[in-house]
Amino acid sequence: MSEEVVKYPDVLPILPLRGVVVYPQTAMPLTIGQPRSIKVVDDVSSGDRLIGLVAARNPELENPGPADLYTHGTIAVVHRLFRAPDNTLRLLVQGLVRFRLGEFIQQEPYLKAKIELAPEHVETGLEIDALARNARDQFEHIAEMSPSIPKELVMSITTLEDPLQTVYTIANFQRIEFQDAQQLLELDSTQEKLHKLVGLLVREAEVLQLGQKIQNQARSEIEKVQRDYFLREQLKAIQKELGEKDEQTVEMEEFRQKIEAAKMPEEAEKQAKHELDRLSRLPTAAAEYGVIRTYLDWLVTLPWSQGTTDNLDIAHARKILDQDHYGLEDVKERILEFLAIRKLRLERKDEEQAPSKDLIRREREGVILCFVGPPGVGKTSLGQSIARAMERKFIRISLGGMRDEAEIRGHRRTYIGAMPGRVLQALRRIESHNPVFMLDEVDKLVFDFHGDPASALLEVLDPEQNVEFRDNYLEVAYDLSQVFFITTANTLETVPTPLLDRMEVIHLSGYTENEKIAIAKGYLVPREVRENGLHPEEVKFTRKALSTIINQYTRESGVRNLERTIGSVCRKIGTRIAEDKKGPPSVTPKVLKELLGHPIFLATEEINVRTSIPGVAPGLAWTPFGGDVLFIEATRMPGSKGFQLTGSLGNVMQESAKAALSYVRSRAEDLGLDKDFFDKTDIHMHIPSGAQPKDGPSAGVTMATSLVSLISGRSVKKGVGMTGEITLRGQVLPVGGIKEKMLAAHRAGLKTVILPKRNAL
Numbered sequence: 001m002s003e004e005v006v007k008y009p010d011v012l013p014i015l016p017l018r019g020v021v022v023y024p025q026t027a028m029p030l031t032i033g034q035p036r037s038i039k040v041v042d043d044v045s046s047g048d049r050l051i052g053l054v055a056a057r058n059p060e061l062e063n064p065g066p067a068d069l070y071t072h073g074t075i076a077v078v079h080r081l082f083r084a085p086d087n088t089l090r091l092l093v094q095g096l097v098r099f100r101l102g103e104f105i106q107q108e109p110y111l112k113a114k115i116e117l118a119p120e121h122v123e124t125g126l127e128i129d130a131l132a133r134n135a136r137d138q139f140e141h142i143a144e145m146s147p148s149i150p151k152e153l154v155m156s157i158t159t160l161e162d163p164l165q166t167v168y169t170i171a172n173f174q175r176i177e178f179q180d181a182q183q184l185l186e187l188d189s190t191q192e193k194l195h196k197l198v199g200l201l202v203r204e205a206e207v208l209q210l211g212q213k214i215q216n217q218a219r220s221e222i223e224k225v226q227r228d229y230f231l232r233e234q235l236k237a238i239q240k241e242l243g244e245k246d247e248q249t250v251e252m253e254e255f256r257q258k259i260e261a262a263k264m265p266e267e268a269e270k271q272a273k274h275e276l277d278r279l280s281r282l283p284t285a286a287a288e289y290g291v292i293r294t295y296l297d298w299l300v301t302l303p304w305s306q307g308t309t310d311n312l313d314i315a316h317a318r319k320i321l322d323q324d325h326y327g328l329e330d331v332k333e334r335i336l337e338f339l340a341i342r343k344l345r346l347e348r349k350d351e352e353q354a355p356s357k358d359l360i361r362r363e364r365e366g367v368i369l370c371f372v373g374p375p376g377v378g379k380t381s382l383g384q385s386i387a388r389a390m391e392r393k394f395i396r397i398s399l400g401g402m403r404d405e406a407e408i409r410g411h412r413r414t415y416i417g418a419m420p421g422r423v424l425q426a427l428r429r430i431e432s433h434n435p436v437f438m439l440d441e442v443d444k445l446v447f448d449f450h451g452d453p454a455s456a457l458l459e460v461l462d463p464e465q466n467v468e469f470r471d472n473y474l475e476v477a478y479d480l481s482q483v484f485f486i487t488t489a490n491t492l493e494t495v496p497t498p499l500l501d502r503m504e505v506i507h508l509s510g511y512t513e514n515e516k517i518a519i520a521k522g523y524l525v526p527r528e529v530r531e532n533g534l535h536p537e538e539v540k541f542t543r544k545a546l547s548t549i550i551n552q553y554t555r556e557s558g559v560r561n562l563e564r565t566i567g568s569v570c571r572k573i574g575t576r577i578a579e580d581k582k583g584p585p586s587v588t589p590k591v592l593k594e595l596l597g598h599p600i601f602l603a604t605e606e607i608n609v610r611t612s613i614p615g616v617a618p619g620l621a622w623t624p625f626g627g628d629v630l631f632i633e634a635t636r637m638p639g640s641k642g643f644q645l646t647g648s649l650g651n652v653m654q655e656s657a658k659a660a661l662s663y664v665r666s667r668a669e670d671l672g673l674d675k676d677f678f679d680k681t682d683i684h685m686h687i688p689s690g691a692q693p694k695d696g697p698s699a700g701v702t703m704a705t706s707l708v709s710l711i712s713g714r715s716v717k718k719g720v721g722m723t724g725e726i727t728l729r730g731q732v733l734p735v736g737g738i739k740e741k742m743l744a745a746h747r748a749g750l751k752t753v754i755l756p757k758r759n760a761l
Contacts, residue, residue: 008075008097012052013040014104014111019059021181022074023168024095033088036063040110041078041089049078052115053093054101055182066104066111072118072186075099095168098185122164122190131194132163138201139170145208149173167193176200225285232284251293252280258300265304268476272299295413298420298474303427307434307482308392312343317389324385325378326519331371331506335386338367368461368485370442370500372492373508374623374740376558379488380440382508387436392484395430397422400441405451408460410473420473423460423480434482442499443489454496461485461502509739510557510627512746517546524563532570539573540586541566548589552599555747557627557740569595607748608718615710619702620723620745620753621694622737627744629721631688632699632706639682647687650695656725657685660703663730664711673711683707698735700726701754719751724759734758 015037022028032038044051054073056064076093084090102114136158143149153173160166171184180200187193259272279292311317317339321332371379380396387394402408411418419425427433439461445454459465466480487503489495511519520541529539549569554561572595573583584591593599607629610616615634620627643661645654661683668675685703687694701724709716723741725733734756745753 008099008115008117009048009050010114011105011112012050012075012099012115013044014052014054014069014073014101014113015040016064016069016111017053017055018061018064019055019178021055021178021185022053022076022093022095023172023185024074024097025165025168026095026172027079027092028076028095028172029090029092031088031090033086034063036110038089041081041091043110045078045081050096051076051078051093052099052101052113053095055178059178066107066113069101070182070186071101072182073099073101074185075115118188120164120190120193121188128163128191128194131191131198132160132166135166135170135194135198135201136160138198138205139174142174142201142205142208145205145212163194164190167197170201171197174201174204228285229283248280248284252276255279255296255300262300262302263305264299265477265479268299268304268474268478271476272296275299291413295473298424298428299476301428302424302474302478303431303433304478305433307432310339310342310434311389311391312339312346314340314343320389321385324388325382326522327511327515328378328382328508331382331508334369334504334506335389339390368463368487368503370487370489370495370503370505371508372489372505374490374510374557376556376560377508377510378558379508380438383436383438383486383488386484386486390436390484393430393432393435394438395426395435396438396440397426398440399453400444401446402453403446403451405453405456406472408453408456410471412472413475418473420471421456423469424471424474424478427483433479434484436484436486439485439487441489442487443491443494445494454499457499458502461487461499463502510743511559512743513547513550516550516559516562517543519559520546520549520562520566524559524566528563528567528570532567532574534570534574534577538577538583539570541569542586542588544589545587545592548592548599551747551749552601553592553596555601557743565596607750611716611718614713614715615706617702617706617709617716618721618748618750619699620721620741621696621699622740627737627740627742629744629748629750630694630699630702632685632702633688634683634685634703634706634710636681636683636710638680640680642682644682644684645686646684647689648693649687650693652697653687653695653699656697656700657703659728660700660726661707662728663726664704664707666728667730668711671708671712673708677711683710697725697733698723698737700724701732717752719749720754721745721748721750721752722754724754724756732756 015032017030020028020030022030032041040051052073053076054069056068057070058064058068061068074095075097076095078091078093080092082090098118098120099115100118102116104111104113106112139157140154143151143154157166157169157173160169167184167190171181176184180196184193184196187196255276259269259276262269262272264272275292275296279289279296282289282292314336317336318332321335325332371382373379383396384394406421408421408423410421410424420428423437426437427435439457442454442457445457447454459469460480463481466483468477469480470477492500492505525539525541526536529536549565550562553565556562569587569592573587576583587595607618610631611618615636617632619630619632621630622628643658645657649657664671664673665678668677685706687699701722704726705716705722723735723738725735727733738755738759742753
């Protein structure tokens with residue numbers, strides 16, 4: 001049935017193909033199941049067996065119509081036909097010639113259309129021969145990388161000489177995208193077909209080469225793992241013959257010895273042995289081997305039973321505390337009480353005692369203190385002194401800015417890089433289960449979407465619960481009851497109430513001038529002299545010089561700025577000595593002015609100048625950084641009953657000012673004030689340092705005094721400060737922070753302080 005002798009009809013039944021292209025001069029097996037397709041094949045099989053095969057543009061269409069077909073197809077003859085049990089037809093077709101679709105003359109029960117033969121243009125010459133040979137070589141190269149292509153097929157293709165048959169045969173057996181396959185059929189020029197085919201074959205070869213490279217890399221990795229495994233097994237066998245232990249066995253034995261030596265509680269020891277059994281059954285190359293090994297390492301290195309013995313000598317402890325810190329009697333007494341009670345319990349533990357009737361609550365052993373005070377009063381250094389007095393180890397972690405509860409409790413082992421929280425990390429680092437543990441800046445914890453670290457601290461700082469503290473990483477109970485916990489804070493306002501309830505709060509107020517002088521002489525000056533490379537005889541501060549630094553160059557509750565200023569004086573004297581100049585024999589107020597320049601604070605001069613004007617009254621305020629002097633200023637202007645408040649005041653302070661005004665107006669006659677003053681005058685009250693927020697009721701008395709001074713035209717007595725909350729009835733209520741306020745008044749040079757009577761000691 002060659003093209004020369006066969007007369008092809010002008011009208012042919014059309015069989016739409018889905019996702020496949022049949023080429024001339026090639027055989028192709030097809031499977032059809034659509035009733036319309038089965039009908040057309042049955043009719044063709046009973047006739048001349050010629051059929052038109054045309055690919056549908058969209059392979060997903062069930063019954064493509066005339067508009068859904070490509071314009072070019074192949075006339076084919078049906079050679080074999082097999083009817084399968086699932087009602088589908090299996091047939092083998094032989095492509096003959098290419099045709100172009102014309103007008104469709106029938107659509108039911110199947111498609112029929114006029115056709116026009118479209119023979120390809122076959123060029124000749126060296127270029128076409130080279131392209132055909134290149135295509136055959138590329139296919140042979142692909143076959144070498146694809147075991148699924150039989151060698152017989154490759155040999156038959158390499159013997160082809162016809163360029164057009166070469167194109168169609170290779171395209172029939174090579175995996176090609178559907179659109180590219182249809183384009184190969186539609187191209188008229190054999191040379192263009194070869195160009196297109198060679199490009200597709202080159203791309204396919206590159207894809208196969210890349211896949212082969214990936215496979216080789218994966219195979220080499222697997223071979224390396226297998227090689228390592230076999231070598232390890234051989235090494236084990238050799239070591240066994242020599243009577244030696246392999247590395248893993250040695251490590252397992254070391255862990256067993258460490259578990260026994262750690263003296264863990266029963267739960268922790270059971271967990272450690274369970275994990276060790278798991279580890280011994282795993283190959284060292286396993287990913288989980290490292291995770292379990294790290295976990296066991298944490299378990300055996302935690303100080304389960306390691307600790308220090310407390311020195312319970314009360315006299316020794318008192319001596320150490322007095323030696324390290326001046327004053328702070330409340331804190332020292334509390335530490336001595338703890339040591340005394342601990343000493344009594346140890347001495348009397350062998351005595352017979354009636355058993356406790358409380359079967360729920362256990363006897364608490366630990367202590368949790370919270371030092372609250374302004375910066376620089378010695379909260380952190382006091383923790384170190386306590387550890388030295390008790391002869392315990394000291395560890396400190398800062399909680400400032402901590403925002404993740406996992407920092408306290410640790411991460412679960414399911415996470416990559418998981419580790420215990422900072423509490424257990426610190427205990428492991430200090431190698432003691434009963435240190436003095438300082439949690440610094442507990443008031444500066446951060447609460448956000450990461451979690452609430454303060455809530456995680458509830459278990460750590462609760463004597464009822466911390467005997468069984470469970471870290472997320474360890475998953476076993478760890479006893480924190482022997483740890484002496486100390487937290488520090490500048491203010492209690494930001495500490496959550498449940499956390500505050502678990503701690504014994506000890507307030508550390510600011511220092512008086514005499515205390516600061518004693519601290520400077522006993523601690524600060526010797527340290528600064530030593531740190532700046534000077535000899536004690538080269539720098540001598542007189543008492544007046546230290547008093548001048550305290551009152552005129554530093555105004556603070558603590559002693560940090562005082563230490564910096566003393567250090568500055570020492571450095572300047574050291575510079576003179578280094579330049580071979582003679583330093584001053586002693587540091588006096590006059591020498592201070594030469595070294596430090598003009599004083600920053602002018603003692604009581606500022607207060608006297610500001611209060612010399614009617615309407616200004618000095619009040620006393622409490623801040624997280626100690627006490628401070630607060631000026632209340634009031635002025636008047638023509639108007640009608642206006643009352644304005646400025647100075648970044650909070651709601652409570654604004655209400656306090658209005659209450660003070662109402663009280664003054666209601667008692668105007670008793671106070672000797674003009675009754676008509678309020679009807680024709682506006683009042684503006686301002687509290688300076690406007691950028692700093694202020695709030696609280698304790699300035700009520702000062703505001704009332706400022707208003708009376710303004711209206712009466714009499715200035716407030718010099719050297720007088722005051723504090724107290726005032727009611728509408730004129731009662732003065734007690735306020736807090738009295739010690740800090742008194743120290744602030746003393747620093748500012750006030751001679752008289754008016755306090756609520758109920759604050760009297």
